[in-house]
Amino acid sequence: MSTQTAVDSMISVKNLSKVYASGFQALKDINLEIQPGEIFALLGPNGAGKTTLISIICGIVNASSGQVQAAGYDIQRDYRSARQAIGLVPQELSTDMFEKVWSTVRFSRGLFGKAPNDAYLEQVLKDLTLWDKKDNTIMTLSGGMKRRVMIAKALAHEPRILFLDEPTAGVDVELRREMWALVRKLRETGVTVILTTHYIEEAEEMADRIGIINKGQIMLVEQTRSLMKKLGKKELILDLAHPLAAIPEALQSFQLSLEADGHQLLYHFDDQAESTGIPLLLKQLAEAGIDFRDLHTRESSLEDIFVQLIGGRA
Amino acid sequence: MNWYGVKAIYRFELARFFRTLFQSIASPVISTSLYFIVFGSAIGGRMSEIDGISYGAFIVPGLMMLTILTESISNASFGIYMPKYSGTIYEILSAPVSALEIVLGYVGAAATKSLILGCIIFATAKFFVSFSVLHPLWMLAFLVLTALSFSLFGFIIGVWADGFEKLQIIPLMIITPLTFLGGSFYSIHMLPPFWQKVTLFNPIVYLISGFRWSFYGISDVGVGISLTMTGVFLLLCSLTIWWIFKTGYRLKR
Ligand SMILES: Nc1ncnc2c1ncn2[C@@H]1O[C@H](COP(=O)(O)OP(=O)(O)OP(=O)(O)O)[C@@H](O)[C@H]1O
Ligand SMILES: [Mg+2]
Numbered sequence: 116m117s118t119q120t121a122v123d124s125m126i127s128v129k130n131l132s133k134v135y136a137s138g139f140q141a142l143k144d145i146n147l148e149i150q151p152g153e154i155f156a157l158l159g160p161n162g163a164g165k166t167t168l169i170s171i172i173c174g175i176v177n178a179s180s181g182q183v184q185a186a187g188y189d190i191q192r193d194y195r196s197a198r199q200a201i202g203l204v205p206q207e208l209s210t211d212m213f214e215k216v217w218s219t220v221r222f223s224r225g226l227f228g229k230a231p232n233d234a235y236l237e238q239v240l241k242d243l244t245l246w247d248k249k250d251n252t253i254m255t256l257s258g259g260m261k262r263r264v265m266i267a268k269a270l271a272h273e274p275r276i277l278f279l280d281e282p283t284a285g286v287d288v289e290l291r292r293e294m295w296a297l298v299r300k301l302r303e304t305g306v307t308v309i310l311t312t313h314y315i316e317e318a319e320e321m322a323d324r325i326g327i328i329n330k331g332q333i334m335l336v337e338q339t340r341s342l343m344k345k346l347g348k349k350e351l352i353l354d355l356a357h358p359l360a361a362i363p364e365a366l367q368s369f370q371l372s373l374e375a376d377g378h379q380l381l382y383h384f385d386d387q388a389e390s391t392g393i394p395l396l397l398k399q400l401a402e403a404g405i406d407f408r409d410l411h412t413r414e415s416s417l418e419d420i421f422v423q424l425i426g427g428r429a
Numbered sequence: 430m431n432w433y434g435v436k437a438i439y440r441f442e443l444a445r446f447f448r449t450l451f452q453s454i455a456s457p458v459i460s461t462s463l464y465f466i467v468f469g470s471a472i473g474g475r476m477s478e479i480d481g482i483s484y485g486a487f488i489v490p491g492l493m494m495l496t497i498l499t500e501s502i503s504n505a506s507f508g509i510y511m512p513k514y515s516g517t518i519y520e521i522l523s524a525p526v527s528a529l530e531i532v533l534g535y536v537g538a539a540a541t542k543s544l545i546l547g548c549i550i551f552a553t554a555k556f557f558v559s560f561s562v563l564h565p566l567w568m569l570a571f572l573v574l575t576a577l578s579f580s581l582f583g584f585i586i587g588v589w590a591d592g593f594e595k596l597q598i599i600p601l602m603i604i605t606p607l608t609f610l611g612g613s614f615y616s617i618h619m620l621p622p623f624w625q626k627v628t629l630f631n632p633i634v635y636l637i638s639g640f641r642w643s644f645y646g647i648s649d650v651g652v653g654i655s656l657t658m659t660g661v662f663l664l665l666c667s668l669t670i671w672w673i674f675k676t677g678y679r680l681k682r
Binding site: 135136170173174175176177194195196197198199201203205207209210211212213214218221222224225226227228229230 | 431433434436437438440441444445448515516517519520521522523524525526527677681682
């Protein structure tokens with residue numbers, strides 16, 4: 116839109132700290148810059164401070180110290196401009212149960228100071244496949260639909276920045292894919308998206324950059340690709356038909372380990388590498404006469420990554 | 430000013446009122462009718478006139494005030510308490526609306542609702558007794574002032590309350606007794622001198638007295654004092670709300 120100003124950082128957080136009234140310090144000296152048009156994933160375990168950080172940027176929680184700018188506007192001094200640029204889909208499903216879908220999105224648009232534009236809202240509802248539900252009360256919708264209604268509300272005032280706080284928690288695979296597709300589509304229209312998640316694969320799938328937050332501190336911010344290269348280790352797990360006492364000589368060249376009393380063979384590989392080595396391993400297993408009943412892969416969990424990160428620092 | 434925002438909140442709140450229109454109107458109308466049947470007809474028939482006004486007519490202003498006070502408080506407190514309770518307050522807090530705009534939306538809607546109900550009570554009263562209004566403009570002024578002040582007061586209660594009990598307790602334990610003891614059903618001159626003095630500490634005495642003056646030109650206390658007291662109350666509530674938003678008290682963490 117013509118009134119939008121170009122900014123270097125869509126979100127700029129400087130020395131932000133938060134101590135709750137209970138005395139608990141939820142954020143410790145956070146510094147973060149988010150570029151216009153990027154998809155940024157904030158990755159961290161329960162209680163890391165993701166929601167607190169988002170809530171401060173959106174004006175729901177007061178910061179204890181530090182500065183935040185959104186779309187170039189200070190969230191305190193220019194709170195109107197800053198907030199008008201932001202749409203928020205909170206973690207909790209909280210909607211006005213007795214309202215109709217259509218009136219709730221109109222409400223959101225008005226609340227954020229925009230003149231009515233029914234054509235735009237119609238498009239938003241259609242994009243979220245909610246259009247045929249527009250006259251339903253929210254109470255009558257399924258959980259997934261309610262979540263989409265909250266997204267529609269967040270988009271109703273045409274924000275330049277969209278916060279999605281755990282958009283795929285408790286959401287089935289299909290809706291999760293829909294959500295991902297929606298986020299990509301939004302990015303194409305120039306919207307900057309910040310999402311939080313517990314899942315590495317989600318961050319990997321969606322984000323241009325990933326910030327890892329733990330215990331109120333940003334531990335690292337990096338391009339998704341290079342982060343995955345560093346940390347994205349995977350394991351192949353083979354459930355053996357007959358337990359092994361030791362790893363056979365012929366397989367010593369692979370990074371293997373035995374687990375579950377020799378019933379499981381673990382192979383560590385890097386799925387970002389040119390070749391995973393899996394086909395070769397399977398071939399050699401067959402040659403060595405080792406049968407397996409089942410196989411599956413496992414990604415390094417968030418915990419593994421923290422262990423690696425903290426280990427790397429020590 | 431974000432007028433779209435004010436309008437959105439105002440309309441949302443009124444929609445809630447109209448969605449439950451029947452309950453919203455039925456309960457005050459039924460209770461007022463009961464008062465008229467019991468106090469106006471059954472007992473009132475045996476009461477002598479007060480200051481030349483029939484007892485049935487005498488209680489009309491007090492009954493209207495009773496409804497306006499309780500409805501203003503309950504509508505406004507409920508209006509801001511519900512989003513806190515359901516979590517939808519996040520949207521209000523993250524929106525580009527100032528404290529003034531939020532208050533205008535919520536309090537404006539609550540006051541509107543109680544004014545509508547006040548008019549309905551007025552019509553109901555007409556059905557039971559005959560009376561006329563001496564100073565209609567003053568009546569309207571008192572009505573609006575009272576609806577606004579007590580909607581502000583209700584807003585404060587709604588912000589303060591962190592459970593449904595707290596939401597109910599002030600109207601139930603303080604406002605209803607004060608209204609009954611505030612001269613709704615009698616002139617305070619009918620009380621013994623000591624209790625007349627005590628009654629003067631009840632702010633609602635001034636409201637009802639002033640309001641009754643606008644009907645019949647008679648009052649327990651001076652009209653000027655009534656207006657001043659209402660104004661002071663309005664100011665106190667406004668200051669409290671200003672403080673609430675300035676500190677984020679119970680709205681922001
Ligand atoms: N109002 C509050 N008062 C005191 N402590 C709080 C409050 N809200 C959150 N906290 C604490 O702050 C920490 C960070 O909470 P936050 O909700 O930001 O975490 P999160 O990263 O979003 O976690 P999750 O992944 O579970 O959503 C937690 O330890 C939480 O207990
Ligand atoms: Mg959270």
